[in-house]
Amino acid sequence: MAWTIGNMYLTESQMQGNALEVHRYFRERGWSLNAIAGTLGNMEKESNINPGLWQSLQEGNYSGGFGLVQWTPATNYTNWANANGYGITNPNGQLYWIHNLSASSGQWIVTSTYPMSFEAFRVSEESPEYLASAFLKNFERAGAEVEAERRQCARKWYNYLLENGDDGIIKKAVEWARNIAADDSHGYSQANRWGPDYDCSSFVTQAYRSAGLDIGGGAGVYTGNMIPYFTAAGFEKVYDVDLITGAGAQAGDVLLNIANHTAMSLGGGRIVQASSDRGHPEVGDQTGTEIYETNFYSYPWDCVLRYKGGGGVKPPEPEPLYITRWIPG
Numbered sequence: 001m002a003w004t005i006g007n008m009y010l011t012e013s014q015m016q017g018n019a020l021e022v023h024r025y026f027r028e029r030g031w032s033l034n035a036i037a038g039t040l041g042n043m044e045k046e047s048n049i050n051p052g053l054w055q056s057l058q059e060g061n062y063s064g065g066f067g068l069v070q071w072t073p074a075t076n077y078t079n080w081a082n083a084n085g086y087g088i089t090n091p092n093g094q095l096y097w098i099h100n101l102s103a104s105s106g107q108w109i110v111t112s113t114y115p116m117s118f119e120a121f122r123v124s125e126e127s128p129e130y131l132a133s134a135f136l137k138n139f140e141r142a143g144a145e146v147e148a149e150r151r152q153c154a155r156k157w158y159n160y161l162l163e164n165g166d167d168g169i170i171k172k173a174v175e176w177a178r179n180i181a182a183d184d185s186h187g188y189s190q191a192n193r194w195g196p197d198y199d200c201s202s203f204v205t206q207a208y209r210s211a212g213l214d215i216g217g218g219a220g221v222y223t224g225n226m227i228p229y230f231t232a233a234g235f236e237k238v239y240d241v242d243l244i245t246g247a248g249a250q251a252g253d254v255l256l257n258i259a260n261h262t263a264m265s266l267g268g269g270r271i272v273q274a275s276s277d278r279g280h281p282e283v284g285d286q287t288g289t290e291i292y293e294t295n296f297y298s299y300p301w302d303c304v305l306r307y308k309g310g311g312g313v314k315p316p317e318p319e320p321l322y323i324t325r326w327i328p329g
Contacts, residue, residue, distance in 0.1 A: 005052040005089050007059045016164075018049040018091075019157055022068075023165045025095045031122045033161060033308060038131025039098075041154030042140055046070040052089040068094045069140065076107075102139060111137050128154035162307070163251065170252035170307055172211035177203070177264050177272045181291045188277040188290035194219060197283055200262045201226060203274035203291065204254055207264060208233070208307070223262050227305070230254065235305040243304070246271075246296030254305040261299055269296050 003021055004014040019040050026036050040049060047053040047068050055065035055072070066074030068091070077097060078088045086093030099122075102108040108118040114134035116124065121138070124131055132154035136147055163170045180186045180203070189197035198206060201222045208230075209215055217229045231237075241248040249255070251267035263273035272293045280286035 003051070003091050005050065005091065007052055007054050007057055008050070009053075010048040010050050015044065015049045016160065018051075019160065020165065021091065022049065022095065023161050025092070026099065026122075027165070029099055029122075031099075032125055033158065033165070034126060034128050035122050035124050035131050037128035037158035037161060038133075038135050038154045040157040041128065041132035041150045041152070042135045043068050044153045044157070045146055045150050046140065046142070051091040051094050069098065076105075108139050109141075114138055128158040159250075169208070169211045169213055173207040173213070173307075174251050174264070174266060174272075176210045177207040178266070178293065180207075181272050181293055184285040184288060185283075186291055187280070187283060187285040188274050189281070189283075191281075192283075198274045198291065200274045204262050204264050205229075213307075223256060223258055223260060226254070226256060226262060227258070227303075230305050234307055236308045238304050238306045241304045243301045244298045249296065249304065250306065252307060255299070255301045256303050256305060257299045258302050263299075265296070265304075266293065270294070271296050 003018055004010055010018070022040060022043070023033075023036050026039075027033075043049045046065070047070055049068065051068050053067070053070075054061060054074070055070060058064055062074045062078065064074060065072040066088070067077055071077035077094065080097060080101070081088045081090070081093050084093070086096075097105075103118040108121075110117060114137050116134060116138075118138075121131065121134060124134075126134075129151040132150045133147060136142060136145060136150055180198070185196055187197045188199060190199045193199045193202040194206065205215055205217070205221045205226070213233055215221065215229055215233045217225065221229055227237075235254065238253070241253065246265070246269055249265040249267065249269075251265060253265035255263045255265060255271065261273075263271045265271050270293055272291075274291045275289065277290055278287045280290070285291055
């Protein structure tokens with residue numbers, strides 16, 4: 001993606017491209033996805049996420065707002081940019097200023113409603129909506145708050161970046177899983193579970209590894225230890241999914257029954273899973289239902305894991321384990 005910059009209002013597609021650039025810059029500097037989304041919710045309402053936008057399109061009106069966060073007067077930013085070798089529309093200069101100077105310049109003022117420092121804001125795991133309000137109150141102090149809209153935009157950007165940010169990890173994992181399910185050269189096997197055949201846990205694990213995610217555990221990952229390995233790689237347990245009906249499940253969510261089975265949500269009431277060899281131990285899917293897509297059902301599931309980005313210290317590598325069970329179709 002590349003930036004779209006100019007004194008104009010952007011389309012949704014152009015904003016998406018710019019949002020990915022903002023995400024990439026801040027993620028490299030340790031920001032949480034939630035904080036980036038909260039900031040983008042404000043940027044959308046301020047500037048269409050456009051570093052070249054002047055308030056009311058009045059180009060050169062330095063007493064009005066300018067740039068990604070509509071610094072007002074514009075000279076609050078442009079004087080610094082000119083003194084530090086940045087063109088005033090250069091997005092890297094604007095993002096550098098936000099990351100490094102928001103606190104020291106006095107732009108970020110801690111309020112009693114949102115009593116967090118800018119450093120704490122950048123890494124916060126509060127909801128995108130909460131952080132959109134925090135950025136509004138502590139940074140923007142906008143005349144036209146439209147707070148509810150900023151919060152809605154923050155959630156929109158959170159969902160968009162969750163699927164398309166971090167080089168599209170969720171999107172790539174889902175695509176890999178669907179492609180494997182559609183290719184009958186891949187079937188179900190517990191004995192040879194890391195390709196070309198898979199069992200339920202190796203299937204879900206390999207989907208995310210193929211997307212570039214570093215999930216530990218080697219060949220020893222199984223349903224009983226997926227939680228520590230997946231959470232160390234940036235997943236979190238989420239509690240907004242109805243485990244009976246599947247309502248709230250998003251594409252890429254990992255559905256887990258710790259003792260027996262796991263599957264991947266495709267969203268829209270659909271899942272993909274490695275289920276059973278259907279009595280065919282030979283390589284490949286002999287029936288089309290060893291690895292396949294189907295409607296959501298209650299296994300029953302114990303929990304849902306959702307990729308949130310990041311990742312921390314991994315648990316110790318286990319000895320290879322193959323404790324897993326197949327389920328009848």
